[in-house]
Amino acid sequence: MRSRRTPWLFLAPFAVLFLAFFVVPIGYAIWQSFIGVRRTGALGLGGSQTTFAGLRNYADALAQTAFVPSVLRILLFGVVVVPVMIIAATALALLLDAASARWPRFFRTAYFLPYGIPGVLASIIWTFLYLPGMSPILEVFGWFGIQAEPLAGDGVLWAIANITIWEFAGYNMLVVVAQLQAVPAELYDAARVDGANAWHMVWRIKFPLIRPAVVLTTVFTIIGTIQLFSEPIVLKRSAPAITNDYTPNISAYNQAFLYNNYGLAAAEAVLLALVAFVLSFGFLRLVGRGGRAGGAR
């Protein structure tokens, strides 16, 4: 018969691995971020010794490297990309759901397709599409006298933004579509009987119903944006503006593997996780309050 151990039996395999590959690494990163390496002897050749560094790695991360500018760059990126992404995904979902469009299944599939292409491959493909001479897009622009070099100069940040929107807008749209399809048809019929027109349907009925899906996709987009790594890494070879500290993740990666500065890399990773938590929970609180106010109206 079922004993008190049964649930733990089912939980244990996952729990052990979750502990080993989620909880322990986070603890290890926090510990590492407080550890420094001190070189001894002439020229530091006498060997090295690990010491407790206190908050020095954090101070270094905030002061000495280009880490803070990389965080600001990613925030600027997010301020543009997150709203564009969510508005595009929601608008496409509503248009597809409006039942006035032809071939909705084809369009939905076309928009969702890029999600199956890994970020690295998407970035490789877009690198070619950004190179004058190889790109069909720039060729068509050229017919109209528009000469663009997306990879030259600081504009490359928006070239990266375009890649991330291309990759994920369709996926986010599908999340919203799934929520829309879960709405019972009687609700629309009732609204129609009450004389609601198309705009009323969208604003008064569909919007409040898809709100949880929009909130969810926003949180995942925020977290994804903060982790920006593979797209700029791939574009780096062709875009001189992308430095070794271009995004916080690239910075942490280079501190660890280029400069062997694990303590500083760990401090940057911890700071990044904190930024991610503050922003996602801040957003959830913000919409939570907005939701209550909306409900009271």
Added chain:
Amino acid sequence: MNRTGPGWRILVTAILAIVAVYFLVPVYWLIIASTKTTDELLGTSPLWFTGDPHLWSNLSQVFSYNGHIYLRWVGNTILYSGVGALAATLLAAAAGYAMAKFEFRGREAVFNIVLGGVLVPATVLALPLYLMFSSAGLADTYWSVLLPSVVSPFGVYLCRIYCEASVPDDLLEAARVDGAGELRIFFTVVLRIISPALVTVFLFQLIGIWNNYFLPLVMLSDPNLYPLPLGLMSWMSITDRVPVLYQLTVGGSLVSVVPLAIAIVVLQRFWRTGLTAGSVKA
């Protein structure tokens, strides 16, 4: 203005069509470009095929270059994504079932910690994981990519809410009265009922692993262990010295993108989020 009339319909369809062009142009270009040699990539119009397409010779070069290493990358990718996602799904199903259908102390605390795991940026984990695996002597092995990939907090969340919504307590009790063991109930009754959720969890994790560039980049230095994205990136990064790799990167990208893109499209009805999973009954 009548919002259901033919004018409105044409306008909406036109907007959707323009957006579709945006999403499909890169794929169109990839197909065109994979028929060209490196010289033609740089020297002919990127909008259309040349008179003499080289698709097959390109693809055979992709597969044979450097001792058929591309085939190894394909195998590695299937191992990491396929086996990793399969194991992750089974673990998540068991854990989700335990949390949905059993009362035990600390259940909600465990669930909340797991949910918090959904929000942890994956790249934050990769650096400490590398240090842990390298001190265990396991960095640069298959295990270093496979083991962290089998943990899916989102899968546990999805399986739990799906179990709560669709596995009846009466059925479990009836099976117990019939003398079935707990493991047998799980494998023969529960897994069958929640199979739609399992497909969703499997696909999410498959794409998650296939998309994760940071973990294999950090862990692996032996090209024989690379998954496809890492391998193609290694080709792309030496195109200056070996120009033929331009066409091989393009051809290799086509071969890696097409099968999965088709699978994604065919299986798209399984892409549900946690929000709607409970409302879709098996």
